[in-house]
Amino acid sequence: MATFKEFRNNVKPNWCPGCGDFSIQAAIQRAAANVGLEPEQLAVISGIGCSGRISGYINAYGLHGIHGRALPIAQGVKLANRELTVIASGGDGDGFAIGMGHTVHAIRRNLNITYIVMDNQIYGLTKGQTSPRSAEGFKTKSTPEGSIESTLSPLEIAMSAGATFVAQSFSSDLKGLTSLIEQGIKHEGFSLINVFSPCVTFNKINTYDWFKENIVSLEQFPDYDPSDRVTAMNKIMETNGMLTGLIYQNTTRKSYEDMITGFKPEGLAKQELAISEEQFNQLVAEFK
Amino acid sequence: MISQLSWKIGGQQGEGVESTDRIFSTALNRLGYYLYGYRHFSSRIKGGHTNNKIRISTKPIRAISDDLDILVAFDQESIDLNAHELRKGGVIVADAKFGPTVPEGIDARLFAVPITKMAEELGTSLMKNMVASGASWALLGLPLEVFNKAVEEEFGRKGPAIVEKNIEAVKSGAEFVLEQAGGPLDEFKLDEADGKQKLFMIGNEAIGLGSIAAGCRLMSAYPITPASEIMEYLIKKLPKFGGTVVQTEDEIAAVTMAIGANYAGVRTMTASAGPGLSLMMEAIGLAGMTETPLVIVNTQRGGPSTGLPTKQEQSDLNAMVYGTHGEIPKVVIAPASIEDCFYDMIEAFNVSEQYQVPVIVMTDLQLSLGKQSCEPLDYSKVQISRGKLVTEPPALEGPELFKRYEFTEDGISPRVLPGEKGGLHHVTGVEHDEVGRPSENAVNRQLMMDKRLNKLNNLSIREAIRVDAQGETPDLLIIGMGSTGGTIDAAREMLAQDGVSSNHVTVRQIHPFPADALAPYLEKAKKVVVIENNATAQLAGQIKMYAGFSEKIESLLKYDGNPFLPLEVYKACKELS
Numbered sequence: 001m002a003t004f005k006e007f008r009n010n011v012k013p014n015w016c017p018g019c020g021d022f023s024i025q026a027a028i029q030r031a032a033a034n035v036g037l038e039p040e041q042l043a044v045i046s047g048i049g050c051s052g053r054i055s056g057y058i059n060a061y062g063l064h065g066i067h068g069r070a071l072p073i074a075q076g077v078k079l080a081n082r083e084l085t086v087i088a089s090g091g092d093g094d095g096f097a098i099g100m101g102h103t104v105h106a107i108r109r110n111l112n113i114t115y116i117v118m119d120n121q122i123y124g125l126t127k128g129q130t131s132p133r134s135a136e137g138f139k140t141k142s143t144p145e146g147s148i149e150s151t152l153s154p155l156e157i158a159m160s161a162g163a164t165f166v167a168q169s170f171s172s173d174l175k176g177l178t179s180l181i182e183q184g185i186k187h188e189g190f191s192l193i194n195v196f197s198p199c200v201t202f203n204k205i206n207t208y209d210w211f212k213e214n215i216v217s218l219e220q221f222p223d224y225d226p227s228d229r230v231t232a233m234n235k236i237m238e239t240n241g242m243l244t245g246l247i248y249q250n251t252t253r254k255s256y257e258d259m260i261t262g263f264k265p266e267g268l269a270k271q272e273l274a275i276s277e278e279q280f281n282q283l284v285a286e287f288k
Numbered sequence: 289m290i291s292q293l294s295w296k297i298g299g300q301q302g303e304g305v306e307s308t309d310r311i312f313s314t315a316l317n318r319l320g321y322y323l324y325g326y327r328h329f330s331s332r333i334k335g336g337h338t339n340n341k342i343r344i345s346t347k348p349i350r351a352i353s354d355d356l357d358i359l360v361a362f363d364q365e366s367i368d369l370n371a372h373e374l375r376k377g378g379v380i381v382a383d384a385k386f387g388p389t390v391p392e393g394i395d396a397r398l399f400a401v402p403i404t405k406m407a408e409e410l411g412t413s414l415m416k417n418m419v420a421s422g423a424s425w426a427l428l429g430l431p432l433e434v435f436n437k438a439v440e441e442e443f444g445r446k447g448p449a450i451v452e453k454n455i456e457a458v459k460s461g462a463e464f465v466l467e468q469a470g471g472p473l474d475e476f477k478l479d480e481a482d483g484k485q486k487l488f489m490i491g492n493e494a495i496g497l498g499s500i501a502a503g504c505r506l507m508s509a510y511p512i513t514p515a516s517e518i519m520e521y522l523i524k525k526l527p528k529f530g531g532t533v534v535q536t537e538d539e540i541a542a543v544t545m546a547i548g549a550n551y552a553g554v555r556t557m558t559a560s561a562g563p564g565l566s567l568m569m570e571a572i573g574l575a576g577m578t579e580t581p582l583v584i585v586n587t588q589r590g591g592p593s594t595g596l597p598t599k600q601e602q603s604d605l606n607a608m609v610y611g612t613h614g615e616i617p618k619v620v621i622a623p624a625s626i627e628d629c630f631y632d633m634i635e636a637f638n639v640s641e642q643y644q645v646p647v648i649v650m651t652d653l654q655l656s657l658g659k660q661s662c663e664p665l666d667y668s669k670v671q672i673s674r675g676k677l678v679t680e681p682p683a684l685e686g687p688e689l690f691k692r693y694e695f696t697e698d699g700i701s702p703r704v705l706p707g708e709k710g711g712l713h714h715v716t717g718v719e720h721d722e723v724g725r726p727s728e729n730a731v732n733r734q735l736m737m738d739k740r741l742n743k744l745n746n747l748s749i750r751e752a753i754r755v756d757a758q759g760e761t762p763d764l765l766i767i768g769m770g771s772t773g774g775t776i777d778a779a780r781e782m783l784a785q786d787g788v789s790s791n792h793v794t795v796r797q798i799h800p801f802p803a804d805a806l807a808p809y810l811e812k813a814k815k816v817v818v819i820e821n822n823a824t825a826q827l828a829g830q831i832k833m834y835a836g837f838s839e840k841i842e843s844l845l846k847y848d849g850n851p852f853l854p855l856e857v858y859k860a861c862k863e864l865s
Contacts, residue, residue, distance in 0.1 A: 010687045011725060040709045045548065056714050056726065059687075061706035063551055064716035064726075065544065066574050072508075072541040076548025076556065077706065079506055079534065084552065084706055105537040262527040269553030269705060271530050273503030273672050280667045283497055283525065287487040287662070288317070 004033040007042075009059040015050055020171030020197030020208075021118050025057050027174055028087060028116065031181035032060070037085055045074035047090030047099065050125045051118035051197070054089050068099030071106040071115060078111050081267035082257050085185055086113040092133040093123050096152050100132070103154075107161040107190055112255040114184040114191045117154065118171075120199035121206045128202035138205060155236045155247060158192050159229065164250040165191035166232070168243055170211055171198065176244070183246060189255045196244075218245030227251070289479045291346045293357040295424060296373070298339035298366025301332060308360070308417035309340040312424060313659065315438040316344055317488040319430065320481035324774070325659035326352045326851065331513065331597045337365050342659075346479045350625065350660065350774020354855045357476065358427065359396075360420050362403070364388060371396060379473065381423050381465065383416070399423070399468050406460045415457040422461030429472025432462065487662040491629040491655040494662065495585055496521030498633030499557055501670045504583070505531030506556040508545035510538055510564060513597045514653045515587040518559040539564035543571040543584065550581045551715065553705035555637050559585035562604050563594065565648075569611045572646050574717045576616025579693065579701070579740065581640035583633070585649045587656040588770075590849050599849030600653045602770055603822035605830070608648050609799045615737070617744045619647040620799035622769045623655065624754065626662040628796070634670055635749055642675035643743050644700060650798065652821065654851045655771035678702045681710035689713045689723035695735060699743040744800050752797035753805045763865050764790040765813030767806075769798065769827055771851065772819055778854035779861060788865045795827060803834035810837040817861055823847040 007029035015021050032042050042060035046052045048067035055062030061084070065073045074088035088106075095103050095117045106115065122140065123129040129142035133154075137146040158166045165187040169177040177195060184191030196211050216239040218224050224245075225231060232248035257263055264271070275283075295312070299305045313323050324343045330336045343353045356373040359366070361382040371380065371394045382388035384400040401423050407415035418439070425435050436455050443451045466472070489497075496518050499507075505526060509519045523533045531554075536542040542558040549556035560568070565586045575582040588604045590596025608620045619639055623632040632649055640647040681690060681704055692713040694701040701722075704711030714724035719736060721727040756777070764783070768776050773794050780790045793809055795802070810816055810831070818828035818841060825843040832838045844860045846852055 009689075038709070039712060040707055043552070043706050053726075056716060059712065061712065062714050063548070063578070064714070064718065065547070066570055066717055069540060069544040069571065072536065072544040073548035073551075075534075076506075076508065076545035076550075077552040078548075079532070079545070080549035080552035080554035080556065081705075081707055101537050102541055105541070109534075260527075260532045262530060263532060264530055267553075267707070268505055268530060269707075271505070273505075273555065273674075274670075275501060275503075275529060277667050279529075280501060280670070283500065284487060284665060287489040287493065288485060 001036055002033055002038050004030045006039055007032050007059050009057065011057055013057050014053060016201045018200040019050070020120065021051050021054065023171040023174050024116065024118055024177065024195055024197055025054055027177040027181055028058060030178045031185060034178065035182050035185050042085045042087065043077050045070050045077060045086065045088045047094035049091040049094050049123070051089065051091040052094060068094050069102065070094065071099060071102040074113050075106060075109065075111050078113050078257070079268065081269040082112070082265070083267040087116060088113055089116045089118065092117060092119040092121065093131050096132045096154055104157065104161045107158055107163045107192065110164055110189045110253065110256050112188055112190070112257060114181065114193065116181065117192070117194045118197040119194050120197050120203055122199050122203045124199050124202055135205065153236070153241045154194050155241055155243070156233070159233050159236065159248060163192055163248065164189040164253050166248040167191070167193045167246045168195070169193060170196045170215055170244055172208060173244070180246060187249065188251070189253060214242050215244050216242050218243060218247065289477050290475070291479050292344060292349065293476060293478065294341060294343050294353040294355065295358045295360070296339055296341040296356050296370060297360040297420065298337060298370055299362030300334070301329060301336045301338040302334035303362055304414065304417035305338050305340055305362070308421045309342065311417065311438055311442055312421040313342050314488065315425065315435040317486060317661065318434050318438060320483040320486065321345065321478070322348050322486070322661045323488060323659070324349050324351065324661070326654065327657055329598050337369055339366060339370060344478065346481050348661070351778045351854055352775070352851060354853050358424060360424055361388065362416065367391065377475070379427065381420065381427070399465050401461060401464050403461065406464070407457060410453055410457050410460070415454060418454045418457035419461035422458030423465040425458070426462035426466050427469060427473050428476050428478060485664070487664065488659060489626065489662055490517060490657050490659045491623070491626055491651055492517035492587065492657065493521050494626050494629035495559070495633055495649070495651070496525065498630035499637070500525055500529060502555060502634040502637040503672050504555045504557050504637060505529060506549050506554050507533045507558065508536050508542045508549070508556065509533065509558045510536050510542050510560065512561045512564050514589055514656045515559040515561050515585065517657070518585060539567040540571060543568040547571060547575050547580050547582055551706070557583040557585065559587065561587050561589045562591045562607070565604065565607065565611070572618070573612035573614060573616055575646040576612065576618060576740070577717045578715050579644040581644055582646040583636045583640050583649065584646065585651065588650060588652040596849045600851045601821050601847060601849070602652050603826065603847065604650065605798060605822070605826040608650055609830070615741060617643070617645045617740050618799060619643070619645055619744065619747065620650055621647065621749060622650045622796055622798050624770055624773045624794045624796055626660050627665070629655065630665050631669065631750065638673045639747070639749065641677065642673055643747065644675065644703060645743065652770040658771065676700055676702045678704045678711070679708070681708055683710045684712060691722045692724050693720060693722045693736070695722065695739055699739040747800060748802065749797045752802040754794040754796055755809065756792040758784070758789050758791055761812045761814070762789040762791045763814050764788060764861055765793060765809055765816045766790055766819060766861065767793045767795060767816060767827070767831065768819045769795045772821070775852045775854050775857055776819060779857035782854065782858040783861055783865070786862065788862065790861070798830070801830050801834040806831065807835050810835055813840070815864060816841045817844055817864055818842070819844045819852065819857060821846055821851070
């Protein structure tokens with residue numbers, strides 16, 4: 001069985017020292033090993049941005065695609081070979097700005113993939129512009145007088161889109177994050193894990209210290225029931241989206257793959273391409 | 289006895305025009321006639337004039353006729369809008385309900401048949417289509433049993449009572465019109481057909497069928513006119529082969545999902561029209577850069593923007609050839625017949641895997657939606673080739689990765705699918721090295737660009753150009769693409785009668801442009817006419833750019849939303865010759 005070290009490669013990330021993304025990379029590697037995967041059984045599909053590079057930093061199959069489209073690519077991979085474990089990953093700009101449409105519909109569709117958003121509330125790779133996750137009044141290069149748009153709540157959106165697994169974590173909490181990723185991988189359906197990942201270069205507001213002060217861990221509520229949708233929604237709103245832990249999980253809804261008529265458990269990519277002459281003749285007969 | 293005639297049915301959209309046409313032409317197909325259909329419709333569901341025209345012939349035909357023999361009209365508007373097409377002495381079969389009149393100056397025989405009344409007497413006005421097609425059939429003097437059999441098949445699943453009612457409706461229409469006309473009309477007596485079983489389908493269905501035969505098991509797509517029938521066909525059929533269709537949230541998701549699935553090893557396609565293709569361009573670049581196979585069908589319609597969504601045009605050529613930023617290898621194929629639609633899909637999937645490139649199959653609305661006779665499709669010609677796909681590669685040593693982008697003589701590298709133990713590598717749209725890791729190294733960059741762009745140097749698809757030559761040095765060389773071929777051939781027959789000789793070249797491989805194959809024909813022709821449904825002579829542009837001979841190339845363009853008619857092509861070519 002592979003250890004987390006086998007999910008490491010020799011590529012040096014181009015992230016700034018202290019970037020939250022390093023821990024997320026480590027958590028994915030640990031979670032993959034902990035759930036018993038071999039590197040070739042994992043495909044990490046990422047978007048564009050600092051965080052989008054993550055697929056290149058994990059020793060597994062990986063596709064670093066185009067901005068905002070990690071999710072449809074990841075869903076295509078999963079549909080083609082459902083035997084693979086598929087993790088999609090990218091930043092808050094990738095998933096909640098340019099790719100928001102895909103995020104909502106991937107949630108609705110509920111394919112069995114795990115989506116890890118590395119949420120730093122800012123655009124890093126383009127050197128510091130506002131993100132949909134930036135707080136109102138947040139000053140950036142593109143909002144010199146402070147953002148005048150409201151902050152997007154991915155957790156509320158996920159809940160209202162019919163998510164079956166919603167979790168949030170903080171990059172400093174490697175143990176908690178690793179555990180959530182493991183649970184996400186094991187969840188039979190779409191799992192969204194939003195991870196606060198401080199940008200040490202361009203975000204001087206949402207810092208490690210700021211998160212430590214503002215995060216509300218679900219560990220504080222021993223009676224919390226993540227299967228209750230209304231409670232989950234209330235808790236998200238009560239904490240202004242700063243909640244961490246497994247917020248909601250619906251284990252009764254089947255995954256998309258399991259609901260497709262005639263879809264086999266064996267990966268589609270492994271199935272026969274050719275059709276028989278008899279099958280061909282049947283198809284043609286319809287046009288006579 | 290005649291060898292061909294034209295029939296048209298018109299009415300309000302949603303009123304049964306489609307179903308009347310379907311049942312009438314299915315029965316004709318059973319008798320072995322060659323058929324070629326044209327749908328005139330608007331971008332709405334109910335209401336608004338719509339008409340379907342079919343040409344019926346004892347010989348192969350691939351063009352709409354210039355005129356019309358029989359017009360079936362559900363309302364006066366259909367008469368007013370279409371009667372001018374009727375040849376002298378043509379026939380109008382109209383619903384007596386609206387008190388039909390023949391417009392002034394039109395020499396036509398009118399049969400007012402109580403279509404709605406008869407249908408209602410049988411229980412529902414929905415059976416108007418049966419009464420109308422029964423009347424048409426009777427005027428042609430064709431055997432009623434064949435027609436009734438088609439009715440049985442259309443309604444069989446709804447039970448014998450429904451079949452019975454519909455046959456009754458056919459009979460009432462037939463009897464009424466025969467009494468009025470005093471029997472079948474002699475001038476519409478068709479020669480017997482060859483009786484050979486043909487297929488009767490639209491291009492989009494042939495594309496769907498071809499895709500399944502090619503091993504396509506996934507389609508991700510977003511609905512759009514005139515591409516949706518491909519998706520609808522595959523939604524019905526793919527589950528039987530273990531596959532599925534995903535209706536995505538937009539065309540960007542459709543194409544990127546297809547890229548993901550192709551990367552993971554399933555032959556996956558998407559289909560759309562101009563607006564969707566515009567949205568897909570960035571992703572097509574990703575497929576080109578990552579050397580991921582991808583097949584996209586573009587069923588061209590009138591552009592730009594929303595343009596003429598239900599009308600004929602061939603104006604996406606330049607967009608398909610040049611549409612992505614940066615430079616990638618890409619193949620654009622334009623099927624020119626219903627049979628091409630089938631065989632080209634097999635070729636498209638093979639080429640996309642053999643060369644690891646995106647392939648765009650570019651039809652046009654008339655080819656995609658015009659229902660027509662199709663020669664029997666040959667199962668033995670379906671060959672699947674996956675190119676340099678490696679299974680079970682040897683184990684990797686230490687941190688070593690699989691050279692997915694290895695420099696090779698032909699530029700094509702071994703490809704491995706996720707899941708293979710010895711195949712780990714990275715894939716990125718960023719410039720990369722042989723194992724897929726991002727690289728900004730200048731030497732590597734040039735080598736990688738050359739590797740990708742040279743992959744297609746030797747590509748030549750089946751019949752990159754299709755030639756129908758009457759002679760070595762014809763007066764005219766007529767060049768076209770897509771659905772215009774049949775019209776060009778009909779015009780050539782007329783030209784030949786005037787003593788004008790012509791050769792016909794259909795360009796099927798649009799990109800990379802087959803200049804070498806085309807050049808000898810350009811050279812030998814006295815004059816060249818390029819015929820295309822767009823305003824800026826895009827195909828002619830490619831020919832001039834890659835093959836030359838600009839001085840003798842003329843263009844015949846039509847961009848009013850309608851396909852070319854044989855007479856138009858004939859007259860223009862005559863003038864130029």
